[in-house]
Amino acid sequence: MKQKRYPAIFISIVFLLIGIFITFKLYSDWKDTELAINQPFVNHIAEKSENLDLKTIIHEAEKSVIQIEGHNEYSTITGSGFLYNSKGDIITNAHVIQDADAIYVRTSNARFYPAAVIGISEDTDIAVIRVPQLANRDPLPLSDELAEIGDEIIALGSPHGFQNTVTLGIISGTERDLDVDGYHYANAYQISASITHGNSGGPLIKRETGEIIGINSVGMDDGMFGFSIPINEVIDIAKKWSNEAVNEDLKFASITDIMSNINMEQGLQDANYLTEYFxxxxxxRDYISAYSLLGSTLQQSTSYADFRNQYIYIIDLRITDSESEVLDHNQIETTVEVDVMERDSNQDDEKEKTTSQQFEFIFAYENDQLKIVKITDTTD
Structure with a gap:
């Protein structure tokens, strides 16, 4: 007679159920565990990916947009350009620099550098200048495709001298041919965004992709529309000039000469601009760009991590008032009032609050560049 095995079967089922439960619990714990990423570069990219709106796109693009000043004995011509490679080479219009004896550039964070011409056309309104100090920066991507009528565009100009000149519009025409002031524009884009002297030479960006599709070149007197040179029409000659240029053979103007001619009125404008840019x-949440505006002494006393933690709870802000005045020793004081919306870190539910705050910035020239040397919260 066979012995009944019910107890053994019951015990096996119990162990099987326990094993299934343990496996499920381990999987759930693994799935809910957050992965910690401690690489600063990865964290910075993650921060910048949040809320990528038009304002953020423009702010990032302006880092590659350069204000160009062409000086000669009689005048100063101001235009724009943009970095297009990692050698510090800037594409601009030929008419911006054609009569210049000395060329200087200002970056979006008000840095000031001399430039040298590495190529300029007599027929097509294009030129390339080089600023070695801007080498190894990431330029904006260039589009491989032609734009089409109806594409939304962003036209950027001088990031500093004309206080972030940005105009929005669409491609309203293609394959336009025209001659202006001795230059022939072939297959040009007609755009609904107006182009002024400050925009000339700046990039035309496709709103959808963020890529450069053209060079803003000609504006109409009535401001109704403008024309841009497709980047595909000129990129080959620009690359040829860049590949053939040797820094040791280039002629750069002395920055000391131009800095000695900068009056404090220009310094006040620079201080106001840098305050706004900060x-x-x-x-x-582009803390790296804000931190780069600090002088060396301030950076030595404040690490990037500590600086970032001062502002990490800010959700949104708006400048309500700003005043600057010149102090002794070529320093500038800027008092700024800011409405700040931030998370209340002292509350468990992280409620949002808006407060009016006042700050005092002290600017000074450091290695011929205007820097923030002191920030004081003067809120009552």
Whole structure:
């Protein structure tokens, strides 16, 4: 007679159920565990990916947009350009620099550098200049495709001298041919965004992709529309000039000469601009750009991590008032009032609050560049 095995079967089922439960619990714990990423570069990219709106796209693009000043004995011509490779080479219009004896550029963070011409056309309105100090920066991507009528575009101009000249519009025409002031524009884009002297030479960006599709070149007197040179029409000659240029053979103007002629009125304008750029960077969580505006002494006393932690709870902000005045020793004081919306870190539910705050910035020239040397919260 066979012995009944019910107890053994019951015990096996119990162990099987326990094994299934343990396996499920381990999987759930693994799935809910957050992965910690401690690489600063990865964290910075993650921060910048949040809320990628038009304001953020423009702010990032302006880092590659350069204001160009062409000086000669009689005048100063101001235009724009943009970095297009990692050698510090800037594409611009030929008419911006054709009569210049000395060329200087200003970056979006108000840095000031001499430039040298590495190529200029007599027929097509294009030129390329080089600024070695801007080498190894990431330029904006160039589009491989032609734009089409109806594409939304962003036309950027001088990031500093004309206070972030940005115009929006669409491609309203293609394959336009025209001659202006001795230059022939072939297959040009007609755009609904107006182009002024400050925009000339700046990039035309496709709103959808963020890629450069053209060079803003000609504006109409009535401001109704403008024309841009497709980047595909000129990129080959620009690359040829860049590949053939040797820094040791280039002629750069002395920055000392031009710095000695900068009056404090220009310094006040620069201080106001840098204050606005600082808060714009904080507002879109671009702490690296804001931190780069600090002078060396301030950076030595404040690490990037500590600086970032001062502003990390800010959700949004708006400058309500700003005043600057010249102090002794070529320093400039800027007092700025800012409405700040931030998370209340002292509350468990992280409620949002908006407060009016006041700050005092002290600017000074450091290695011929205007820098923030002191920030004081003067809120009552």
């Amino acid at each position: 808060w714009d960077s904080i507002g879109i």
